[in-house]
């Protein structure tokens with residue numbers, strides 16, 4: 001078990017929906033794999049492409065950005081702006097030698113604890129399948 | 139499996155005794171000096187995470203100057219540990235690894251402040267909700283994750299700055315949206331507490347669903363009798379500005395200072411006050427009804443669930459508040475007969491247009507109630523197909539003395555009094571078939587029992603049959619009411635109705651069900667079926683919900699800030715919920731929540747000022763190229779380009795900025811400093827996890 005490869009996955013998630021949803025998964029004791037580390041921001045609109053590129057150059061094997069559903073952003077439209085940027089970045093990832101599935105954006109509301117658990121499960125699975133990041137110098 | 143679990147638990151329990159290890163001291167270091175405190179939360183955290191290992195690892199994280207742990211960090215002794223350590227060890231920042239910041243960030247910020255630091259020099263590592271509770275069977279994985287969470291938090295804490303929350307005055311006025319019993323009660327409480335209250339109702343008159351009911355369980359008070367005095371109070375109260383036939387058009391601002399635009403829909407009829415405003419002293423609508431008498435247009439009356447006609451100019455029922463007629467311009471042919479009938483009162487203006495009114499309020503309560511689930515979707519029960527299948531709301535109108543039949547329950551097909559009536563409880567509720575609602579609508583059991591009583595009282599020899607799954611008689615005096623109606627002769631059959639058949643000639647109905655107590659299928663011929671229909675959020679309410687920044691639950695109802703500890707609040711400061719819009723509840727619970735919401739909404743107003751989290755954006759002018767891209771990104775128009783020293787730079791209006799950081803996420807030059815979520819802080823968090831490092 002100990003020598004199984006552990007992916008490094010970072011989740012940048014918004015305070016109002018996905019963070020609250022993740023808390024709800026906790027209160028409901030919904031179990032999911034621990035291979036993700038969370039950075040909380042107020043809104044996915046805050047997510048600078050720099051953060052994601054930094055994460056990948058630092059050696060992240062996967063990055064998850066998760067926020068409110070469209071139309072439900074606490075700041076009206078931050079998630080639209082954030083999503084637009086991310087989708088653009090996703091299309092550019094190939095150019096630096098990364099599969100675009102390593103970057104994922106999801107929408108998990110404050111009441112979707114079970115969905116959060118599924119999302120993490122899925123992200124961990126996808127990244128594990130993809131293997132270590134080709135650009136990580138480890 | 140069970141055994142391994144037990145041993146794990148045992149070892150965890152043993153560890154716990156050990157875990158109260160002595161605090162680790164680390165050699166004196168230059169700035170920053172972060173104190174890390176790990177919480178056991180009893181066994182909530184310590185049951186999954188090895189606190190000792192966490193503490194040892196934390197001690198090695200760069201900039202950590204002190205590490206400690208405690209059973210319950212949020213307790214008084216726990217907080218005292220933080221306060222003392224700040225002073226004793228000259229700390230510059232605090233990290234508590236415990237529950238969610240959404241729960242205890244305020245607690246630990248206060249402790250940080252008590253210790254002499256700026257409260258914003260605090261960062262929380264969530265190792266309970268997002269760790270111990272979700273990785274209960276992977277202690278190693280959980281502990282590793284906790285160590286990283288602390289690493290990430292320390293990295294941020296090392297870069298946190300002193301921030302001063304902005305104090306803003308609170309407008310001494312409130313708004314209540316929706317004037318059902320919830321909204322009316324909330325508005326009355328606020329108004330009686332001396333607060334100017336705008337009560338916004340989309341319908342021409344107030345009262346909501348309760349005004350459509352005949353009697354109310356379990357006391358059997360006549361609904362109108364207990365409601366009308368309240369409606370009159372609302373209409374009269376000097377502090378309530380009642381705006382009927384109005385809707386919220388736009389909301390801007392934040393707690394203490396919401397700028398709300400209200401669309402007053404053109405009702406085509408002037409109130410006496412409005413008439414006076416137009417110089418027609420003594421004019422305006424007095425509710426005489428002369429206009430209605432001459433109106434040639436006939437439409438179905440929605441208040442009577444389409445079982446009675448109304449004119450294009452109408453009032454819903456005789457007791458309406460306000461007693462002002464309304465023209466339904468969608469069906470009005472503008473023949474002008476009403477204008478003539480109205481005469482000198484000159485109350486009718488066929489050319490009236492919608493009016494936009496702006497008001498400023500400090501807090502707001504949403505009380506938008508519910509609609510019935512469109513039960514025709516449940517094809518098997520034949521609503522809209524069989525004439526004698528009605529909804530519970532139709533039943534209320536049919537049994538009500540002021541209803542379309544004067545309170546005589548009759549079959550819609552032939553006007554004959556039914557002798558055998560089946561009531562289908564949970565019609566569309568507790569339904570996981572995909573067509574229907576998974577939740578319990580909470581008042582259907584009780585009102586169906588009430589309905590059974592009402593027909594027994596009115597129709598000699600009638601036989602009510604109630605098909606149920608479980609009877610939920612949970613409230614005060616409800617169980618007693620249930621027994622009483624059983625004694626009165628109502629028959630209760632435990633089983634869901636599979637389908638209903640109709641005799642095409644007599645229009646009589648055959649109910650096919652499974653009697654699960656006798657464990658046999660059954661067939662019952664009845665004259666009429668009443669569907670105790672599920673409820674769902676009022677149609678179109680998402681627009682107003684989103685305008686106020688309120689989230690919704692999985693099932694569509696508005697989401698409270700905390701299901702137990704903050705059932706009236708929302709995630710938007712200054713916005714509260716009352717009544718069924720938050721989830722199905724009967725009148726007693728609705729009124730209780732409305733009073734709670736009114737009390738909560740009055741607190742900021744009575745305080746006079748509130749503190750806003752100082753998370754706003756700032757421009758680093760040396761870096762700003764004046765491109766102006768951020769200006770267009772801001773959803774609140776908080777940013778503008780200004781001339782400074784001969785060049786353009788961005789400027790933030792702090793009062794308008796809500797701190798989402800959308801501008802900061804985009805600025806190509808990195809010229810926007812998002813306080814408390816600044817780029818170097820977030821990058822440090824990412825680096826801390828991925829690059830690690832030891833001191």
Ligand SMILES: Cc1cc2nc3c(=O)[nH]c(=O)nc-3n(C[C@H](O)[C@H](O)[C@H](O)COP(=O)(O)OP(=O)(O)OC[C@H]3O[C@@H](n4cnc5c(N)ncnc54)[C@H](O)[C@@H]3O)c2cc1C
Pocket residue numbers: 315316317318319320321338339340341344345346347348351353354355356384385386505506507508509530531534581585588676678679682716717718719723724725726728
């Ligand atoms: C058939 C039936 C029988 C019942 N019998 C009983 C009983 O005997 N005893 C009991 O305790 N409970 C009973 N109930 C439950 C009771 O109806 C509710 O508890 C109560 O009406 C809830 O009040 P409310 O103010 O939350 O919602 P509502 O009564 O729905 O009021 C909401 C108001 O908000 C307005 N509104 C909606 N959207 C907007 C908007 N966007 N802008 C402005 N205004 C808006 C609506 O027009 C309405 O006036 C019964 C319910 C049904 C269906």
Ligand code: FES
Pocket residue numbers: 014015016017018042043044045066067068073074075078079
């Ligand atoms: S607040 Fe959640 S995405 Fe904007």
